[in-house]
Amino acid sequence: MFRGGTPVSLDNKGRLAVPARYRETLISLCAGHLIVTADPSKCLLIYPQPVWEPIEQKLNSLSSFNPQTRSLQRLLVGNACDVEMDxxxxxLVPPSLRAFAGLNKEVVLVGQGAKFELWDSEKWNLQMESALAFRDGIPQELEGFSL
Known part of the structure; x- marks a missing residue:
């Protein structure tokens, strides 16, 4: 559905122009209703509302007595904001989430299948350098995987 990285700019009000190639899909999928939330990697996640709802339900159904689960619920659900394409x-990327992810003017919108990630350009470049270095090795589930 959504793939590839697109450099974009936030305007002075913190608005992001969704690339034209995604707009029609987002209008038909969710009438432009999106959810923006924090990600543990210090980027933002942007979901079409119908894609986010089962994730939110699943997160909320997990036990809040597990400290790790509770932390993830706080991060993802606690920071989730409804936004709408104009x-x-x-x-409009909410100021609190822009601050969380350290977003400045230059950002990268990265399609990740059913959602997007939104990264500060410099952080995205560092993320790509790290990925190319295979710093942590190749995950076991990818052994034997061929491109």
Whole structure:
């Protein structure tokens, strides 16, 4: 559904112009209703609302007595914000989430299948350098995987 990285800019009000290639899909999928939330990697996640709802339900159904689960619930559900694309395809990224992810003017919108990640450009470049270095080795589930 959504793939590839697209450099974009946030305007002075913190609005992001969704690339034209995604707008029609987002309009048909969710009428432009999106959820923006924090990610443990210090980027933001942007979900079409219908994709987010089962994730939120699953997170909320988990036990809040497990400290790790509770932390993840706080991070993802506690920071989730409803946003809506305006008539020209922009969304307002909430100031608290921009601060969380350290977003400045230059950002990268990265398609990840059913969702997007939104990264500060410099952090994204560091993330890619790290990925190319296979710093942590190849995950076991990818052994034998061929491209």
């Amino acid at each position: 008539g020209v395809g922009r969304i």
